[in-house]
Amino acid sequence: MKTLNSNLNLPLKWISDGNEAILRAADKPIVVMNEFSAGNALFNFDGFAYSIKKTGTWNSTVTIEREGTVISTMKTSFFKNTGLIEMANGNQYTCRVKNAPLVKLYFSDSNHKEILYYKLDASSSPRTLFEIVDSSINDYDLVMLLVLGCFLFRGMVKESDDANLIILLAAGA
Numbered sequence: 501m502k503t504l505n506s507n508l509n510l511p512l513k514w515i516s517d518g519n520e521a522i523l524r525a526a527d528k529p530i531v532v533m534n535e536f537s538a539g540n541a542l543f544n545f546d547g548f549a550y551s552i553k554k555t556g557t558w559n560s561t562v563t564i565e566r567e568g569t570v571i572s573t574m575k576t577s578f579f580k581n582t583g584l585i586e587m588a589n590g591n592q593y594t595c596r597v598k599n600a601p602l603v604k605l606y607f608s609d610s611n612h613k614e615i616l617y618y619k620l621d622a623s624s625s626p627r628t629l630f631e632i633v634d635s636s637i638n639d640y641d642l643v644m645l646l647v648l649g650c651f652l653f654r655g656m657v658k659e660s661d662d663a664n665l666i667i668l669l670a671a672g673a
Contacts, residue, residue, distance in 0.1 A: 512632070514650055521650055531647055541651055545643055552651050562651070564644060572644050585648070591641055595652070605653055607645045609637065616645060618653045628653060 515522050523531040533543035539554035554562045558578040564571045574595060576583035583595040598604045606617035615637060618630045630649065635642060
C-alpha cells in the first residue's frame with residue numbers, strides 16, 4: 501500500500517475537472533475518482549478499483565467496496581446531522597455536518613477527536629477547503645475518509661468558484 505503519511509508534509513489538494521477528481525500530493529496523484537451518477541462513483545487507489553454507492557433517502561447508507569468486498573459503510577438518519585462510519589478493519593468514525601455560518605463536514609474518531617474536515621469558504625469567492633487535523637490514524641482509513649468527504653461534499657464542490665477547474669486546498673500536516 502502506498503504510504504500517505506509520507507506525503508502529508510506536502511500540500512494535499514483535490515483537483516476536479518468535470519466528473520473527475522484527483523487527490524494530489526504535490527504533483528503525485530494518490531486517488532483518482534470518477535463520478536458516474538448522482539449517488540455513485542468509482543475511484544482508484546494503490547492499483548485497486550473501488551466503488552462508492554449511496555442508497556436511501558430517509559436513512560441513507562454510503563458504502564465503499566473493493567472488488568465486491570465492503571471496505572466501509574456510513575449510515576445516517578434524515579433527522580440527524582451525524583453518520584456512523586464502520587470500516588472493515590473494525591475502526592469506527594463519525595461524520596458530522598454543521599451549517600452555521602457556512603457548511604462544514606468533519607470526521608472524528610471514536611473518542612470524538614477531529615481527524616479532518618471539508619468546509620465552504622466564502623471569504624473572497626466561494627471555494628471548498630479541507631484540512632487534515634490529525635493524521636495519526638492508519639493511512640488506509642485516512643484515504644477512505646478523504647474520499648468519502650470529497651464524495652459527500654461534491655455537490656458544493658461543483659458549485660465552487662470555477663466550474664471547469666476546482667481546486668480544494670489542504671493545510672496538509
